[in-house]
Amino acid sequence: MPEFKKTIGLTDAPMHYCPGCTHGIIHRLVAETLVELGVLGKAIGIVPVGCAVMAYDYFNCDCIQAPHGRAPAVATGVKRALPPESVVFTYQGDGDLAAIGTAETVHAAARGENITLIFINNAIYGMTGGQMAPTTLPNQITQTTPKGRDVSQAGFPIKMCEMIATLDGAAYIERVSTHTPKHVMAAKKAIKNAFKVQIEKKGFSMIEILSTCPTNWGMTPADSLDWVEENMVPFYPLGVFKDKSEEGVF
Amino acid sequence: MEHNIIIAGFGGQGILFLGKVIAGAALIQDKNVSWLPSYGPEMRGGTANCSVCISDQEIGDPLVTKPDILIVMNRPSFDKFIGSASKNSVVLVDSSLIDKKAERQDIQDFYVPASQLANENGLSKLGNIILLGTLAKATKMFEKEIFYEAIEQAVPSSRQQLVKTNKQAFEIGYDFIA
Amino acid sequence: MSKKFLMKGNEVIAEAAIRSGCTMFFGYPITPQTEVAAYMSKRLPEIGGVYLQAESEVSAINMVLGAASAGRRVMTSSSSPGISLKSEGISYIAASDLPCVIINVQRAGPGLGGIQPSQADYFQATKGLGHGDFHLMVFAPSSVQEIADLIKTAFDLSDKYRVPSLILADGIMGQMMEPVSFSEEESTDQPDKGWATSGHDNKRAPNIVNSLYLTPDELEKTVIERYQRYDVIAQNEVLFEKYLTEDADIIVVAYGASSRISKSVINTAREKGIKVGILRPITLWPFPTQAIKELCKTAKSFLCVEMSMGQMVEDVRLAVEGVRPVSFYGRTGGNTPRPEDILHKIEQLNEEEK
Secondary structure, eight states: OOOOOOOTTBOSOOOOOOTTOTHHHHHHHHHHHHHHTTOGGGEEEEEOSSGGGGGGGTBSSEEEEOOTTOHHHHHHHHHHHSOTTOEEEEEEEHHIIIIITHHHHHHHHHTTOSOEEEEEEOSSBTTTTSBOOTTOOTTOOBTTBTTOOOHHHHOOOOOHHHHHTTSTTEEEEEEEEOSSHHHHHHHHHHHHHHHHHHHTTOOEEEEEEEOOOHHHHTSOHHHHHHHIIIIIHHHSOOEEEEEOTTTOOO | OEEEEEEEEETTSOHHHHHHHHHHHHHHTTOEEEEEEOOOSOOTTSEEEEEEEEESSOOOOOSOSSOSEEEEOSHHHHHHHGGGSOTTOEEEEETTTOOOOOOOSSSEEEEEOHHHHHHHTTOTTOHHHHHHHHHHHHHOOSOHHHHHHHHHHHSOGGGTHHHHHHHHHHHHHHHHOO | OOOOEEEEHHHHHHHHHHHTTOOEEEEOOOTTSHHHHHHHHHHHHHTTOEEEEOSSHHHHHHHHHHHHHTTOOEEEEEOHHHHHHHHHHHHHHHHTTOOOEEEEEEBOOSTTOOSSBOOTTHHHHHTOSSSSSOOOEEEOOSSHHHHHHHHHHHHHHHHHHTOOEEEEEEHHHHHOEEEEOOOOSOOOOOOOOTTOOSOOTTTSOOOEEOOOOOSHHHHHHHHHHHHHHHHHHHHHOOOEEEESOTTOSEEEEOOHHHHHHHHHHHHHHHHTTOOEEEEEESEEESOOHHHHHHHTTTOSEEEEEESSSSSHHHHHHHHHTTSSOEEEEEOOTTOOOOHHHHHHHHHHHHHHHO
């Protein structure tokens, strides 16, 4: 029986994430994938502003901490600066990728930029203490939507995978989740597919990962996992929204 | 030597190109030179002008406000700049497009139907270079050969067939005055 | 002497950058600097470099951040409103100790302002191009030839000190053509960038480019270390030009386009028997404070000439420390100071001193 060990894709630094948060699982999935594909030494991670800002201490590859929302632009600069064998990914939350950085996300995809975006969607702003995110569900209570998100006032959530999949430069777009072991395994496969698309120079890839925030949702970790199943998955359907991994985008 | 030149007309008349040829001739003669275009929202047919300064001394202000050489190729430019030309300045007017004469006795003005001459000689759009020929004769600022060299340098390498027609236009303007 | 070309300032910015080893450019069109991008889009692919038109100035400066992190010589260019958009990224670049060159071909502000030449971004360039304690090295060319020379200096010093460089030009400098010759010497060797995030290849510990320090003591330490580097820059890299200052009663202080207009007036004033000279800062940060202080020993008064409502004049007053009067003459909104008006101001000052 194989032994469960720490991946060399992560450093020994203790993570700062709250108990029950799925960031830790997703870090591990990304790190394992880089190791398994043999590209950890060629990888450059671009980390966001938000809860994952200190991911540069956790990923065992070169990392850049980007201004809020600008990770896809920073990734573009890095990718084009380095030999094409380099593997460049961003790791961004919903505020970073789908609010302040929407333009950077859309245009990196439109250019078919050969990078991979790992998009953590937990429907809330974690680091600033639980405010409305662009992906906060209708009627979801947050610190800044105390009576629940009223879409007639606060607008609708953005379904990024559906939107980005419409762009010609997008090669691989999939939404996955982390609320059960089965979903975690599927998420790993999706992440690997996305990095393969990049390594094979097929175009832009993005994996949206439904994630939990027990602290700011005000739930236990176990309840949070159920909440993903009951509330997020119905609104943010899982699946592959675009797959040009064979033919590529150009 | 010191010249402060304004060239003005419509966009598309080769106003800026004419300035570049004069500036290029000055460079060939190892003069200090500056060329400054008016710039603004891009519009075909809008007004265009440029300032060219030529000097043996270091050039300070590249924006010409009191030209000693003024070349105008449309009526709005004539109206705008004729009053600013300095005393004894050389003023060249495309008289096929400007139906007015300067009401000043203290300038040397030349009226050349440059655009019309260009069209009659199959040199459409080379009215600017016809005026350059007249300027060369009127001021003797540089030898004809220097201007020819400047034309060769200013015409893009991909369109060198234009060198010949530019020289024809220059000759027409040069011979227009005695 | 190498061959002279008649070139636009904006084109020289681009050509000089390429000759200085710049192989990457990210930008967004804005008048009056668009020729920089146009030239780069043509030339960079020819030398195997990268030109990319970004979706915004915000993205462009962050692409610069990425390329600089990877260790490449990289440049971006814009004009005033676009530079405001870049200020977030510039603060991060400075805080991450990344070298790069940023061009501001100034137009008139505030707001959308106008597109004619201006020097109203002096405060922004020298005091506050973004949040936090930091500086850029700021170079202000006053001729097309000087653009060519300063671009190389800007790249070399930026690499040397790991401090971003800003070329503060204006619409006149960008749009004007003058003769220019380029240095024949090969581009200097770029220093080893062992800190670059280019992939560790499993041979070293990860490199991290970062500007986040959550512990005040740690952040204070990094900022103080950076300010010690700024001190070295201020000691060694100040550039300025003096003209007829030795016996001058009146010292004109001006940079960029307004300095060349002023300089021509100096000669006219001298012919009228007025003892006037000019000090032209070439680096605006570090500012030639000491040179101005020295001139206080011989000069009776100072006159600052700018294309703004008076910005650099504050640095001149700080340098003079109240021991001499400092006057100001400026035009704004896209107008340039007229030589006759500067002369009139000098004549006035000369009368007052009698």
